[in-house]
Each structure stands twice: as structure tokens, then as C-alpha cells.
Amino acid sequence: MARELKEVQGIIFKRQKYNEADVLAKIITKNYGIITMLARGALRPKSKLGAALLNFSYGTYIIYTNGHGLSNLRTYKNIKQFNHIFTDINKNAYSSFILDLIDHAFIEYQHIDQYYLLADFALQKINAGVDAEMITQIVQMQLLAAFGVKPELRHCVICRKEKGNFDYSIKYGGVLCSDHFYTDSNRLHLKPKETAVLRTIGLLPAERLGEITISAQTKKATRKAIDQIYQATIDLNLKTKKFLDELNLLT
Structure with a gap:
């Protein structure tokens, strides 16, 4: 199956460092189940992706996916956070x-x-x-x-x-x-x-x-x-x- 650009709405609940500057983040989504996203360069100082992948962040994530394996995170919008959960x-x-x-x-x-x-x-x-x-x-x-x-x-x-x-x-x-x-x-x-x-x-x-x-x-x-x-x-x-x-x- 060819990779497609999709918008997914969901909640980030796990993340880990991958290679030097990349992040793997798991997200539970409304329409596509649980997905693991690869965010390349998310740990670099100038990257805006890292802040959108904190645990208990939620919103819309735009990914390249073929419906199995790793999906690639391209960008995001309207990201919020369960602040009290994150800090307590x-x-x-x-x-x-x-x-x-x-x-x-x-x-x-x-x-x-x-x-x-x-x-x-x-x-x-x-x-x-x-x-x-x-x-x-x-x-x-x-x-x-x-x-x-x-x-x-x-x-x-x-x-x-x-x-x-x-x-x-x-x-x-x-x-x-x-x-x-x-x-x-x-x-x-x-x-x-x-x-x-x-x-x-x-x-x-x-x-x-x-x-x-x-x-x-x-x-x-x-x-x-x-x-x-x-x-x-x-x-x-x-x-x-x-x-x-x-x-x-x-x-």
C-alpha cells in the first residue's frame, strides 16, 4: 500500500529517543487506533516537533502512513495538553x-x-x-x-x-x-x-x-x-x- 498523507486526531502517551535527534511517539487516535510516529529531528533545538510530542499532548497530527509499521510525522495543528496530568x-x-x-x-x-x-x-x-x-x-x-x-x-x-x-x-x-x-x-x-x-x-x-x-x-x-x-x-x-x-x- 502506498504511503498517504493523513490527519489523525489523538493523544500522545509514550515517547522515546530514536537515533541522535529523532523521537518515536505513540498516539492513540480516534479513527486509526494506536500508531507509532517517527518525528525526525524532533530533539534538535530549532525543531518545533518536540513540544507537540510531550506525553498527554493532544490534537491533530499530519502523518505519512501506509497503514502499518512506523508512520512519519510531518507537522501538527491545534495541539493542547492535559496540563494537570502532566505536572501531577x-x-x-x-x-x-x-x-x-x-x-x-x-x-x-x-x-x-x-x-x-x-x-x-x-x-x-x-x-x-x-x-x-x-x-x-x-x-x-x-x-x-x-x-x-x-x-x-x-x-x-x-x-x-x-x-x-x-x-x-x-x-x-x-x-x-x-x-x-x-x-x-x-x-x-x-x-x-x-x-x-x-x-x-x-x-x-x-x-x-x-x-x-x-x-x-x-x-x-x-x-x-x-x-x-x-x-x-x-x-x-x-x-x-x-x-x-x-x-x-x-x-
Whole structure:
């Protein structure tokens, strides 16, 4: 396929030095998925490309691409930045983890559909000061489907009951009603409210969730539950997650 000049809208989330003065930057885009761009000469003092490739910059990037491999960045326009994420270590850590998760759920140039909107929603909220951990838990629950392990949250996986007290079963890949707790002795043993939070953040479109306010105890329990689900079903080993966990130990 011949290379074409394309405009892509997206968010920069990884960059590294390449050769002496070049930069490789990963961008999550609305229409073309995740792309790696080569910006030649971006590290030279007179280059304007470097400032447009800082992490958590977003806007329109004009690239030469043939739909696979490296794309060449030619220029850009209307670049802004999630300033509070860029300068705040906690916001930065949560946002980096979110984008790292999405990066591992898809191959480059794969259409990511609603997950770009989810990423943009998450960063907008975190940048605005909304609880970064709660936003991250929303993304984690909604991203399970992209990894091919979409949980059943609407009803009991055994009897399809939709109302009542529920717990989460990794074995069955979804929620169990109290009538069927006995079928999985290794269910997560969550309190009904904790399971209700997982169901809510996993099912509702992110833009309808608004600001979820839950107690620190409940948030800690749902964090632990989500970690268990990911470890058992996907088993990623992300540096961004390790750093986030270290930060949580300090706070």
C-alpha cells in the first residue's frame, strides 16, 4: 500500500529517543487506533516537533502512513495538553496506566471504537480533578471485553436473576446471586455494595456515570477485586501498574 498523507486526531502517551535527534511517539487516535510516529529531528533545538510530542499532548497530527509499521510525522495543528496530568505525579501515574492497558489490548492500527472515547473521557475527568482511582477502575472494568474476557454483570451467570445480593466469581466469569454462592467457594466474597459498584461501572456507558462517590473502604475492596480479576484472566505485567501500586502504598 502506498504511503498517504493523513490527519489523525489523538493523544500522545509514550515517547522515546530514536537515533541522535529523532523521537518515536505513540498516539492513540480516534479513527486509526494506536500508531507509532517517527518525528525526525524532533530533539534538535530549532525543531518545533518536540513540544507537540510531550506525553498527554493532544490534537491533530499530519502523518505519512501506509497503514502499518512506523508512520512519519510531518507537522501538527491545534495541539493542547492535559496540563494537570502532566505536572501531577498521581494523575500522571493513573493516566499512564490507563493508556498502557489500552495499548496492550489492541495491535497497532486496529480500530478501537469506543475505547478511544473511553480514554478521552478518563483523561478529561482526571485532568479536571475527578477521583483518578475511581476513573481508572471504570476503565479497567470496561476494558475487560477488549481483552476477550467480558464478564457477565447483568444477571447471575447460573439462573439469570438480575436483582438481589451478588458476588463475583472468577471461575464463572461474572456475578452469582446469593442462591448460587455455594457453587463457587472461591468467589471473591465481596459485600453486596462492592459487587454493585463493579456491576455499575462495568455496565453503564462512562459518560452516564458522572462522579461516583464511594467510601475509601469500598474503593479499596473494588480495587483488590479488579486486580484479582485481571491477574486470573489476563495476567499482564505492566510497569505502570507496579508504579501505581507503589504510589498507593505511600498514600
